[in-house]
Each structure stands twice: as structure tokens, then as C-alpha cells.
Amino acid sequence: MSAQLTDDSTKLVYGPHTVKFTSESMIKNNLDDRYSHPDTTVYLFEKYDIVDRMNRSFQSLGFLGSPLFDLSYGLPEEPGQLFGFSAYDKYWRSIDDIKYYDTKSPFMDVSVTLGGQRRSKIDFAYSRNVNEHWNLGFDLNRITADKQIGAEALGDRSVESASFDIYTHYENEEKPYAVTFSYTSLKHQVADIGGVLVAENATRADYFQYSTSDTQLDDAQTIDQRNRIHVYHQYKLGSGFQLYHQADVTNQSYSFTDFSTDDIGDKYANYYPQFLLNTDTTQERAYYRSVVNEAGLKGDIKGAFYRFYAKRRVLSYDYKEALEVRRGENYVGTYLRFDWKNKFAVIGNGELSDVGAYQLKGQLKSTLLSVSYTSMRSLPSFIVESYSGNHHEWDNTFKPTFSNHLEGSLLLKWLGIEVKPMLRIKTVNNLIYFNSDQEPAQVNGALLMNQAGGSLAFNFFRTNADEHFRVENQAHVTQVSGAERSVVRLPALLYSGRLFWRGLWFQSAVPVEVGADVYVRTSYMGNQYSPVINQFYLQNDLNLDAYTAVDAFINMKIRSLRATFKWTHVNQRANDGYFATPFYPGQKAIFDFSVTWLFFD
Numbered sequence: 001m002s003a004q005l006t007d008d009s010t011k012l013v014y015g016p017h018t019v020k021f022t023s024e025s026m027i028k029n030n031l032d033d034r035y036s037h038p039d040t041t042v043y044l045f046e047k048y049d050i051v052d053r054m055n056r057s058f059q060s061l062g063f064l065g066s067p068l069f070d071l072s073y074g075l076p077e078e079p080g081q082l083f084g085f086s087a088y089d090k091y092w093r094s095i096d097d098i099k100y101y102d103t104k105s106p107f108m109d110v111s112v113t114l115g116g117q118r119r120s121k122i123d124f125a126y127s128r129n130v131n132e133h134w135n136l137g138f139d140l141n142r143i144t145a146d147k148q149i150g151a152e153a154l155g156d157r158s159v160e161s162a163s164f165d166i167y168t169h170y171e172n173e174e175k176p177y178a179v180t181f182s183y184t185s186l187k188h189q190v191a192d193i194g195g196v197l198v199a200e201n202a203t204r205a206d207y208f209q210y211s212t213s214d215t216q217l218d219d220a221q222t223i224d225q226r227n228r229i230h231v232y233h234q235y236k237l238g239s240g241f242q243l244y245h246q247a248d249v250t251n252q253s254y255s256f257t258d259f260s261t262d263d264i265g266d267k268y269a270n271y272y273p274q275f276l277l278n279t280d281t282t283q284e285r286a287y288y289r290s291v292v293n294e295a296g297l298k299g300d301i302k303g304a305f306y307r308f309y310a311k312r313r314v315l316s317y318d319y320k321e322a323l324e325v326r327r328g329e330n331y332v333g334t335y336l337r338f339d340w341k342n343k344f345a346v347i348g349n350g351e352l353s354d355v356g357a358y359q360l361k362g363q364l365k366s367t368l369l370s371v372s373y374t375s376m377r378s379l380p381s382f383i384v385e386s387y388s389g390n391h392h393e394w395d396n397t398f399k400p401t402f403s404n405h406l407e408g409s410l411l412l413k414w415l416g417i418e419v420k421p422m423l424r425i426k427t428v429n430n431l432i433y434f435n436s437d438q439e440p441a442q443v444n445g446a447l448l449m450n451q452a453g454g455s456l457a458f459n460f461f462r463t464n465a466d467e468h469f470r471v472e473n474q475a476h477v478t479q480v481s482g483a484e485r486s487v488v489r490l491p492a493l494l495y496s497g498r499l500f501w502r503g504l505w506f507q508s509a510v511p512v513e514v515g516a517d518v519y520v521r522t523s524y525m526g527n528q529y530s531p532v533i534n535q536f537y538l539q540n541d542l543n544l545d546a547y548t549a550v551d552a553f554i555n556m557k558i559r560s561l562r563a564t565f566k567w568t569h570v571n572q573r574a575n576d577g578y579f580a581t582p583f584y585p586g587q588k589a590i591f592d593f594s595v596t597w598l599f600f601d
Helices: 024-028 204-208 264-271
Strands: 020-022 100-102 107-115 119-131 134-146 157-171 177-192 220-238 241-258 282-301 304-320 323-340 344-353 358-366 369-378 386-388 393-395 401-410 412-414 417-429 432-434 440-442 446-460 468-482 493-505 510-521 528-530 535-537 547-558 561-568 579-581 590-599
Touching: 024 177, 024 220, 100 119, 100 134, 100 157, 119 590, 304 386, 432 535
Parallel strands: none
Antiparallel strands: 020 100, 107 119, 107 590, 119 134, 134 157, 157 177, 177 220, 220 241, 241 282, 282 304, 304 323, 323 344, 344 358, 358 369, 369 401, 386 393, 401 417, 412 417, 417 446, 432 440, 446 468, 468 493, 493 510, 510 547, 528 535, 547 561, 561 590
16 A cells, blocks of 8 residues: 655646555465456446346346346365355345455445336445555445336335445555455345246246236235455464464344235135145244355465465354354365466365365466366255244255366467367265255255366457457357256357447547447246245246347446446347346336446545
């Protein structure tokens, strides 16, 4: 960190070049180039929704703030036991999502999205240096959206989400001690409609009436509420040796309520698998708490970085009154990295627990080739082992899931053309999933998932250095084989493309991008969603047809202000659409406006 800047006239001069930020993993792993400057470009600025930013590689319910399911069947965040109520994880700020700034002056980042159908997204960040070594700040985030399906009136909300974090960071290169601290909270509230309700002889148009549609649930609601206290600090012992300690206390609760289940003779008997406690009201709650302490030794020796550590996780799980499960997990681990002139890096890390869980990762990165391998033996989550509520009850003993992921890609550039072929091979033994009875089950054997694809990008019709057309493509195909392969539900092809013109308007003073995002998905028997247990489960009633969705956009920048005008699903036809999840239509054609303004003093 450094002090304020002045020019020759003693006037303060601040901007993107005087603001920089880092993340905790960059500090923890002693990366030299750990600071970045705020993004001020208009590139990809129209992708304000998290599902679009991930190129729709997650299954959603078709609305802003909906639960999500990973179509790549990725690995859990760690091998130890987790809560399992994870469909809203992407709206939760992880430790590395917290940005630690060096601002030299007060800095604000204000983003506002005003969408059709009373959809909005607000992100506010404020940070400032107390002095040249100490920074503090906070972030506010809010999502609201009216119901797309079965709305009764204006203000009939499908989503109300609010998150908040406050943080501080102290680091002085001349002193041996550095510390980061953050407190993070989230309350994500969703009105659960259960999907569109149609008659047995329904036509395709009946599924896409949106606000006038009947819904399977009328008065159901889920709330995912979380908070975390986190601290990391390190002390330099001498050349090549540092001690560090990290502590986290995380709380999460998930609740589901429906006060209208008394009408079981009509539609609820078809939605809820059974009634175990009460037929007119459902009130479910599960609670999770984790306390994690990690301590270790790290340092740099002759161009190589090492970190050795021990970790203790203390976990508790409570899914009904007077019943609590408490467990502890102990780990030893290491992280090793070798860099060569920012052109070549080899990274390896792994950890092993006293309860049989482990993870092992290796990466090779260069300007041409990138290869990674991960092996993990992960424990079953709490929810799949035991649960008791009004509609579900089980007590299981599952084997750990054993996974191996191998991925490789090449980056080839020739005459302005960028080609990046990719191959991904995954083997999963003892996969745990939710079957068509909405109950956890386990595959007795191995599954193999092969994915091939990559990206292709190039410019054309170039008139000068600042103006040209550009096309970007990214796609992969997936093939699944092995034991019980029918339990893995994902499209054979996922494609995302971007065609746009990049140039300058208004006497070359305003950078712009004008174009369209294209998303393609082949048909597949996608998983259904149960809000009661926050899980996507197998279904065999409705096939999700193939679809192509096109979003048109105009992005522009005026000094420190960026704006986008976006027409989502511009190619939708009347009384038609596509399903994001069975009985949940994808986002209908709608217009959005989004703006971000950076303030540097």
C-alpha cells in the first residue's frame, strides 16, 4: 500500500490506475503480482446475471436469483462433510470474493440494474485507506424480482435477496505482521411456485402463459440465511519463513414453509410425495454450523513457494428440534508452487483427513498448454445421510464418493485467430444423487463423463485499430457411460457465442460494443427441483426441448460510467419459449438497463 498522490499543482489525481485490489488467496500464497486494477472496459458488461456469466452451464428455474444446479457435475468445495443445502451457493460471497483494496482515496463502485417485470439488482462497494497500510470497506448487494409465473399483482415477489460484508486489511512490507478480517451475511428469500400447473391435455402454448399461468404451489417460501466471521493473519519469522493462522465461523439455516397444503385433494398430493406430520401446514428447518481453524508454515525459497498446514473442522447439523449431530475433522495439507518468469508454473496441493477424506490437485500452466488433475474422496453431505420433515424422512449410510478429473487445453494463436481446444475426462465412483422419489441414492459403481470442445475467437472487417467485428464461440459435448449412467442428466451439447461490433461513437469519445449473445442447449431429461429439500432430483415426465436463445445488447462507456441496454431472449415467439427446468419456463423476452459508476475521490 502507499500514500495519496498529487500532481505538480498539489491537486489530487485519482482514477483506476490509483486503485488496486487483491484477494486473500493471493496474500496467503505469496503471489508477486497479486494486485489488480478495477475493470473499466465494456467487455461482457451485459452479463450482469450470474447464470449468463457462467454461460448457462448451470441449470436454473428461469428467473433472477433462482436455485442453481451444476451441469458439469463439478467437485465439492472441499472433501469433508458439508451441509448439502447448496442450490443458492452462487449467491453467497466466498472468502476469495472479498476484495481487499489499496485506494489512496475514498473509492465507490455503484452498479444498478433495472429490468423488465420489476427485476432489479443493486451492488454497492465502498472502500478507503485509513492510512497507507490499512484499508477498510463494505459491500451491499440486493436482488429483487416479481414473479414471472402466476403473478397476482405488481410487487408479488419471486425473489428478495440481500447480502452484506464488511472487511479490513492491514499490510506493511516493512513490518512482519499482516491481517485480513471480514464479516459476511446473506438472506436469500424465494417464493416457490413449484412450476406451471396445466391440464392433462395441455398444448405447448399452455406452458408459456407466464403471469397468467396457474402454479403448483400458492403459498410456499424458502429462506436461505448465512453469516460468516473470518480472520487471516501471518507473521514473518525471517527470510523464507512465515507463520499463518486462519479461522472461520460459519452459520447457515434453510427453511421451507407452506401454509396452504390442506388442499391435498387437488394438486398438492401430486407435488409432495407424502405427509408425515401435518396435512395443512408445512414448516421445515435445517441448521448448520462450522468452526474451522488452520495454521501453518509458508515461505519462498529460490523461486519456489511452499505451505504446510494443519486444519481442524468442528461441524454441527440440526434438522429438527432436539436433534443435533456434532462431528470433528482433522487435516494435514500442503501447497507447492514453482514459477518461471511468468511463463510457466507448476502447482500442487493436497490434504488428508483422519476420517478418510482427501483431495489432491496438480496444475501445469504455460502460455501454450494448461493441464490439471484432481483426485478427491469426499464425504456424504449431512442432508443425504439423515433428514426428517413433513414430506421426507431417511437415515442413510453412504460410501464416500471417489472422483478423478483430468483436463487439458491448448491456446493457439495464428493471424489474429485464437483457438483453444479442450478435453475433460471425469470418473466418479459412488455418485450420490436424488432419485425420482426425491430421496438420496448412490450409484454402485463408476461413471465416466467425457467432455470435448473449446473456444474459437477472431476479428473481421477491421477498419482501424479501434473498430472491428468480433466473434467468440465456446462449446463442449458430453458423453456419459458406466454404471447407472441414466442418473446423470445433462445436455449433450452446450454452446455460447458472442458476435459484436466494437468501436467508438460521438467523435471517438465513447467506446461501445453492439452485438448479441447466443446460447444453445440440446434436449435432455433435465432434473426437477424440490424447494422443500433444496435439491434437484430425477424425473421422467417432461423432456426439456432443445433451444436457442439470443440476447441483443449495446454496451457503452462514458468516462467512469458504463451502461448496457439489453433485450433478453429477443428471438422468442408468441406463446412459446423453452424450459429451464421441468415446468419452469426460461426467462421470456424482456428489456433491461444496467449502469455502473466508479467514484475515485
